[in-house]
Amino acid sequence: MEILSQTWHWSISGFLIGVVMLLLLYFGKTFGMSSNLRSLCAMTGIGKKVSFFDWDWKSQRWNLVVVAGAMIGGLIAVQFLHDASKVSINPKTIEQLSLMGIDEPNGKLVPSSIFENLSPKMIFILIVGGILIGFGSRYAGGCTSGHAISGLSNLQIPSLKAVVGFFIGGLIMAHFLLPLIF
Amino acid sequence: MNLVKYLVVGILFGIVLTKTEAVSWYRIYEMFHFQSFHMYGIIGTAIATGLVGIQVIKRKKLNDIDGMPIEILDKEKGNARYWIGGILFGLGWALVGACPGPIFILLGAGFYNVTFVLLGAVLGTFLYGLIKDRLPH
Numbered sequence: 001m002e003i004l005s006q007t008w009h010w011s012i013s014g015f016l017i018g019v020v021m022l023l024l025l026y027f028g029k030t031f032g033m034s035s036n037l038r039s040l041c042a043m044t045g046i047g048k049k050v051s052f053f054d055w056d057w058k059s060q061r062w063n064l065v066v067v068a069g070a071m072i073g074g075l076i077a078v079q080f081l082h083d084a085s086k087v088s089i090n091p092k093t094i095e096q097l098s099l100m101g102i103d104e105p106n107g108k109l110v111p112s113s114i115f116e117n118l119s120p121k122m123i124f125i126l127i128v129g130g131i132l133i134g135f136g137s138r139y140a141g142g143c144t145s146g147h148a149i150s151g152l153s154n155l156q157i158p159s160l161k162a163v164v165g166f167f168i169g170g171l172i173m174a175h176f177l178l179p180l181i182f
Numbered sequence: 183m184n185l186v187k188y189l190v191v192g193i194l195f196g197i198v199l200t201k202t203e204a205v206s207w208y209r210i211y212e213m214f215h216f217q218s219f220h221m222y223g224i225i226g227t228a229i230a231t232g233l234v235g236i237q238v239i240k241r242k243k244l245n246d247i248d249g250m251p252i253e254i255l256d257k258e259k260g261n262a263r264y265w266i267g268g269i270l271f272g273l274g275w276a277l278v279g280a281c282p283g284p285i286f287i288l289l290g291a292g293f294y295n296v297t298f299v300l301l302g303a304v305l306g307t308f309l310y311g312l313i314k315d316r317l318p319h
Binding site (some may be wrong): 002004007008009010011012013014015016018019020021022023024025026027028030033034036037038040041046053061062063064065066067068069070071072073074075076077078081083084087089090092093096097105107109110111114115116117118122123125126127128129130131132133134135136137138139140141142143144145146147148149150151152153154156157158159161162163164165166167168169170171172173174175177181 | 205218278284292295296
């Protein structure tokens, strides 16, 4: 059990993520998580007004099932396979974060100061972050799964552009904007 | 349609991403500050595994589970959509420390504040659909 409950080594998890993508190809599908956000929009019937959502989301039901599975997987991992001593990030990172008032992991997956904080400012930050993710991934036609994993492993130049974009945006946020926000 | 296999793949995906801490805000911050190899190792190994698998699929012309040839579509050509969309996505990814997969996984794991991120993400997707035709692609 100890092997399961500690932080999984990057090589094992990287390999398994590759296997997940290949399994979906074997099932005749493609690996891409952000498409589900489009399905969620289409399910509301908004397709009658906005043509982008006038698509057959029912043909994408399988992907919503993957998402349901992923949620169950997250629950299993936290409830039954969790070792509270982990998320051992770089001590330098912890020091930097404390300067911004963000608490250290101490066994938690996400900072309490961001995710257990119901102040209007933090709710606003989470919603804005979500909007950027939703808008950006649909504009770019995919997210980490669709471009970084599926696209790059199929040697797609458009995916390389998108992934370089992900990193430009991420670096700007992490280095210049986060210290201003927190 | 047999949906159970998708549920199983999803569960595997959720467990792996949680246990390797790819769903952790901290890991994403650390990655963008180049203070750990962890996330680069995960993404790199996933791509390497996929690369080998896809080459095998293409060279051996493998069939899918229903006996149909496995087709892997090329991404559409373009510039603006990938650069601008990519940068906007990256800004959001580093801010909330989660991309679409982990948003759902964290919700399942019981981090309910992530609901706000999901709401935003659905709203962002909707906004894109609304102004899509006016954007350069």
